[in-house]
Amino acid sequence: MKKFIPIAKPYISKSDIKLGIEAFSNGWNKNHSLYVNKFENNFKKKMNSNYSIATSSCTGALTIAISSLKLKKGSEIILSNINWIATVSPIVNLGYKPVFCDVEYKNWCIDPSKMENLINKKTGAIIVTHLYGNLCDMEKIMKIAREKKIPVIEDAAEALGSKYKKKYAGTIGDIGCFSFHASKSLTTGEGGMLITNKKKIYDKAKKLSDHGRSKNNYSSYLADEIGFKFKMTNFQAALGISQLKRLKKIILRKREIFNYYKDGLKEFNFNFNYEDKKIYNSYWLTSICVNENKNFSFKNFKKYMLKNKVDVRNFFPPLSKLKMFRSRKKYRNSFIVSYNSFNLPSHIEITNKQMNMIINLIKKYFKK
Ligand SMILES: Cc1ncc(COP(=O)(O)O)c(C=O)c1O
Structure with missing residues (x-):
């Protein structure tokens, strides 16, 4: 049976299991944060960043990141309309107003010129999401943000190892947030990381991530502001330390998988994940946007693929269409990209035989 x-x-x-087991017996009492500290240090060194905070998820990292900016009440935060709910929920939970921005057709990420048009006196921050390994146009985004003095948070949950002009995703804006969920290229089961080069942001975020306690008050149970607790455990961190050692290999394999699919499907006029001279894409998930004139129904396509025991994922639906927001505004590219695109199986143990089978299924489907 297939x-x-x-x-x-x-x-x-x-070796992941070995280090995990070591943390199980060794990571207690005076060693309560031994593996977490080591993972934070190794991660920031790898990313070439000054500061890092390991968290229980990227959602937690985003929550702390936004809080650390101490924005004025009623502030607006601009973010891409094609996004996972986890990028917008911290904005709403913290009492700020999300402002959705359309994406660029070529890279499925926030459109810098449309973003610029949304900036006003109430804009407190911009969150840019690097979707499916793709990178936002960081040069244009940072130029606009610096001119207007607006902080930028990079949601790099899906882009660990992608680079823009040789700088890692998550290190170009003011704060970078990552996810180590089980589906991601590097996993700690659940988990996340916040990185920044700015000491002021780090100090604030670190305090907020530990119930609002400052270093001096660590053992006195004296918090001096309301904070959060989104901590990573030593066992998760041990897994992270071990996986981080082979990140380069993982990404090279992701790139092989992407190129294999792309080559196998070159006869179609599909838009794959985006890369150009400035970008190195870590291709978390090989993704395809079919031509907008193809009358594509993801529902039918998924049914067909599942019948053949292959999972496919639709792109995130536009946030503006969720019932919590129900905007009537038109976001042309977001709608086209979101409803005409899908992700393919991209885990690193996939075989060429399996990819050939998937390629043939797609060929059959789109030649109908
Ligand atoms: C773009 C994006 N942002 C945020 C998150 C949230 O990550 P986590 O599940 O670690 O909270 C995800 C998770 O898949 C994501 O894809």
């Missing part, structure tokens, strides 16, 4: 091929799954090596 085996089901999932979109993503973790690859846990023997």
Whole structure:
């Protein structure tokens, strides 16, 4: 019987398990944050960043990141309309107003010129999401943001290892947030990381991430502001330390997978994940936007692929269409891209035989 091929799954090596078990017996009492500190240090070194805070998820990292900016009540935060709910929920939960921005057709990420038009006196921050490994146009975004003195948070949950002009995703704006969810290229089961080069932001974020306690008050149970607790455990961190050692290999394999699919489907006029001379894409998920004139129904396509035991994922629906927001505004590219695109199985253990089978299924479907 054919085996089901999932979109993503973790690859846990023997050395991951060995370090995890070590943390289970060793990571207590005076060692309560031994592995977490080591993972934070290794991660910031790898990313070439000054400061890092390991968190329980990227959602937690985003929540702390936004809070650390101490924005005025009623501030607006601009973000891409094609986004996972986790990028907008911290904005709403913290009492700020999300302002959705359309995406660029070529890279599915926030459109810098449309973003600029949305900036007003109430704009407190911009969150840019690097979707499916793609990178936002950071040069244009940062130029606009610096001119207007607006902080930029990079949601790099899906772009660990992608680079823009040789700088890692998450290190170009003021704060970068990552996810180590089980579906991601590097996983700690659940988990996340916040990185920044700015000491002021780090100090604030660190305090907020630890119940509002400052370093001096650590052992006195004296908090001097209301904070959060989104901590990573030592066991998760041990997994992270071990996986981080082979990040380069993981990404090279992701790139092989992407190129294999792209080559196999070159006869179609599909838009794949975006890369140009400035960008190195870590291709978290190989993704395809079919031509907008193809009358594509993701529902039918998914049914067909599932019948053949292959999982496919639709792109995130436009946030503006969710019932919590129900905007009537038209976001042309977001709608086209979101409803005409899908992700393919991209976990690193996928075989050429499996990819050939998937390529042939897609060929058959789109030649109908
Ligand atoms: C773009 C984006 N932002 C944020 C998150 C939230 O990450 P986490 O599940 O670690 O909270 C995800 C998770 O998949 C994501 O894809």
